[in-house]
Amino acid sequence: MTATMTKRVSYDIGCMKSLRKLPDRVALKFMDMMTRYMSDPSANGLNLETVEGSKDSSIKSLRVDQGYRAIAFEVGRDIMFVHVNEHDKAYRWAAGRRVKLDPETNRIRVIEEVDAVTEPVVIQAPAAPRLFERVPDARLRALGVPEEELPAVRNIPTIEAMEGAEDRFDPLTYQILYAVAAGYEDEEIKTLAGVGGERDAEAQTPVADLTFGQLIETEQSRQTIFIPDSEAELRRVFEEGLEGWRVFLHPEQRKIAYRDYNGAVLVRGGAGTGKTVVAMHRAKHLADQIQEDPTQAGRRVLLTTFTTSLAHDIDANLRTLCPAHLDARPPRIEVINLDRWVSQFLKRKSFAREVAFFGEARDRLDEVWRSVFDDHELPEGLSEPFVRAEWAKIVQAKGVADQRSYLKASRAGRGTPLDRKKRAVLWDIFADYRARLISEGLAEPDDAYREATEILNSEAPNLPYAAVIVDEAQDMGEQAFRLIRAIVPETPSGDRNSLFIVGDAHQRIYGRRASMSACGINVRGRSKQLRLNYRTTQEIRAWAVSVLEGVSVDDLDEGTDTLRGYVSLMRGAAPLLVGCKTEAEELEGLVAWLRGLPADRIRLSDIGVLCARKADVERVHGALRAAGIETVLLQSGADDRAVPGVRITTMHRAKGLEFFAVAIPFLSNTAFPPPGVLRAAVDAADREDIVIQYRSLLHVAATRAKQALRISWSGAATSLCDTALLNAAALG
Structure with missing residues (x-):
């Protein structure tokens, strides 16, 4: 913030959510007002007006243009924007809201008092069952639901109705209610919602005595309230929408x-x-x-x-x-x-050997192996691919340096058994390969x-x-x-x-x-x-998890891991599953799907098409360009979302990225996993490892999607996700 600023401006996450529902021109005008104020507050004062009829004197309105108003709370030197909407709707929204300083949850909350709202939260018959009718008020209060919101909670008939009324609840209340409806235990809910537990040991002021200006800076309040440090940071968050909050x-x-x-x-x-x-x-x-x-x-x-x-x-x-x-x-x-x-x-350190991370040096490794195999006879029943896999997965991975260590090394996970005699013969091959690498001035990455x-x-x-x-x-x-x-x-x-x-x-x-x-x-x-998924909807998360059904996973140490308790609080449409007769039909359907996405809500740069093979990336690229759709091929380097175009890349490259909408084509049983990869398996155990690896790859690709996921294949679908397809159909 600049030294001349007299007011500190912040933004509740509800402000961002309301902006996303409005025309772009309104959001841009509001953003322009806010950034101009940050750059020169003395010349661009915020002309806030009192909202007549409001129960909270701190609630104010700001004119965005002739037809739209922003709602804010002004307390001391702080202005916190919470909502933007059409004039009448904004004033109705503001009528029943007030700021609550909540010492129990150590945060500022924006509460709607139900008795001040003219329209009911949910319209239902008096005898209809309600979602939380068996949950005592005492439990809800203990979890962090404010007393003022309990009447509205009691009127919710179904989880779908609750989702439709999300913006009528304080964000923390909504998280708590969703977790209760999902069947979480109270301690799990408190962990997921950040309620309870130890408070900052350095905090000297009792929480109950904190002012608005102090409470807005707590870790708990910063979960849903953004205080920009610079104009650039403010613009980034506005331009990226809710995704801009990912660094908080x-x-x-x-x-x-x-x-x-x-x-x-x-x-x-x-x-x-x-x-x-x-x-x-x-x-x-x-x-x-x-x-x-x-x-x-x-x-x-x-x-x-x-x-x-x-x-x-x-x-x-x-x-x-x-x-x-x-x-x-x-x-x-x-x-x-x-x-x-x-x-x-x-x-x-003047290391004399070239490390074969990629490119030509990797090709030279193949030549060295060829020369070694020409001079050695393999033990009966073993193949050249098996020997190379044994070298990579046992000798190199475990750092085995001599024959004695190799004879004793655990081969857990390797399918084909090896007796002592075969190991001794293999060690002679490995020792020769290692010597030739040194002679050629080459080293593998593990070296x-x-x-x-x-x-x-x-x-x-x-x-x-x-x-x-x-x-x-x-x-x-x-x-x-x-x-x-x-x-x-x-x-x-x-x-x-x-x-x-x-x-x-x-x-x-x-x-x-x-x-x-x-x-x-x-x-x-x-x-x-x-355990809380912030990226994908519950429907997409459930489909992606089902792809890994039956797969045993380690915990990166010496135990096992599970996805128990892994949940998303966002809901959306079930993944779109499309079977086609031919790959040409599949590409035509992909083009139609892309054209059908709402252009006013989804930028092309927020759409990803993820493929298993580079050749498939090229095919998709050609089809989209022929259809007149802007594209960007993602390879190395960072993804600059300011460059327009649908992102097309491999599933591997997509790791770490996220998109509003994702399409994954070519998931037929003859293409995924790629046949060449399966043919390279050295035995049944190796083949199973490859299958698990591709299950994980599909899981990763699907979880790049935040709101929309399209899965397609031609002919029969890959056997890797038969169960997943059935589960997704059930979700639909």
């Missing part, structure tokens, strides 16, 4: 991100639960500490992930959340994918990770990192986590705030596995779980 945290998320830990932390959660947002805030929190502590000058937080594209996306979001930390010299936050970090580190780890452990170089944050941990292997532990090793004084790891094994799309404990990372007692 639910109290449970904030509790995880903004506290100190005496060791490594693991945060798990299903797709859309905000793991990456929590990781970003964790980076900001630690960078804030570095900035405030002169003894940490020059230190930084390393935020790393598996793929380059994800690193670009995170960097772009951090530049919205805390640009000063990235632009500082030296930067207080460094965002880079781990392969690139290793490559740069080894280059500084690079081990080399970097050995350098760090032996030299103890003075790296600038105060902490490492890992996003998408499920896609990293054991050697990667041994390296991460070496970048910020435990010290004699402890492991305070050094490692913060987020991931979800349900979204493992690259087949790598690692146990934190096996890599020297102790997260016992510091494992957290997020």
Whole structure:
């Protein structure tokens, strides 16, 4: 805010929701008024008028144009906008509202007093059953439902009626009611809604004594109230709508991100639960500490992930959340994918071998394997693909360095059994391959990770990192986590705030596995779980979860994980499931679906078409261009949503992205998983791993959708989601 500003302006989430229902010209005019006021408040005063007949003298109105009014609460130096609508509707909305300072939930709430509303919340016959008739008032009050809203709650007949009346309830009340209707236990509801629990230990003022100006700054109030720090931040939130709130945290998320830990932390959660947002805030929190502590000058937080594209996306979001930390010299936050970090580190250490991360170097690995197989006879019953898989999944993944270790190594998860004699023969092949790699000046990524780890452990170089944050941990292997532990090793004084790891094994799309404990990372007692999906509707979430039905998933350590309690509070249409006779018909249907999406509510850049193969991406691209639909092919780099066009990309590249609407074509049983991938399976166990990997990939792709999901195939649908299709049909 500028130094000359006399008023602090904030925005309740209800203001954003009401703006989304109005014509674009009204929203743009309101945004223009707000940003002009921020840039020069002395010249652009807000001319607020009293709302006649309101029970709350602090409620005011602001003229947006001839036909529209904004509603705000003015208390002291604070102005909080809560609603925008047509003139008469805005005044009717305001008539029964008042601000409630709620010490029990530690937040500001906008309450509707039912007796002041001329039209009933729900019209129903007196004898009709009601949704909450068996839930005592005492329980609802204890969970955080205000006394004033209980009469309206008692009139709700069905969950559908409650969804239709969402904007008539305080946002916290709505969350609580939805969770009660979904059957959650009270403690679970309090956790999901951020009610109860320990309050900030540093807060010296009793909550009951906080003023409006103080209470609006609490973590709980900031869940639904936005106070912009700059004109740029205000514009971003208005332009992105409700999605712009994704950098603001639910109290449970904030509790995880903004506290100190005496060791490594693991945060798990299903797709859309905000793991990456929590990781970003964790980076900001630690960078804030570095900035405030002169003894940490020059230190930084390393935020790393598996793929380059994800690193670009995170960097772009951090530049919205805390640009000063990235632009500082030296930067207080460094965002880079781990392969690139290793490559740069080894280059500084004059590592003599070329690391085959991709491209021509990967092709040279195939040539080395060819020469090895030409000189060795394989044990009976084993194939060349099996030997290469054994090398990658056992020798390299576990860091096996000699024959004795290989003879003793666990091969859990590998299908074809190997006796001692076969292992000995295989080790001769592996030793020869390793020697030829060195002779050729080549190294595999796991070799690079081990080399970097050995350098760090032996030299103890003075790296600038105060902490490492890992996003998408499920896609990293054991050697990667041994390296991460070496970048910020435990010290004699402890492991305070050094490692913060987020991931979800349900979204493992690259087949790598690692146990934190096996890599020297102790997260016992510091494992957290997020369960509330902020991205997708309940219908889309349920379909995506059903794709993984029957799949056993690990917890990124030495236990198992489930999606029990994973829920979305948003509702919407069931996924659209479309079977076609031919792929040409499928593409025609995709074009028609895209043209049928409401252009006044959905930008082209908020639509994604996700494919399993690059060849399918090209086919979709050609079909949409031929139909005159603007497109953007997403490959590497961040996605700039200011560039218009439907996004077309692979399911793998879509990881970390989200779209208002998503289409996933070509899910026939002859195309998904791709036949070539299945043919490459070395045995039944390997084939099952591939199938599970593609189930996870489809789960990830489906959960990129926020409001609309279209699934299509030609001929028979893929067997990977037969059950899912049936479940979705039942939802419909």
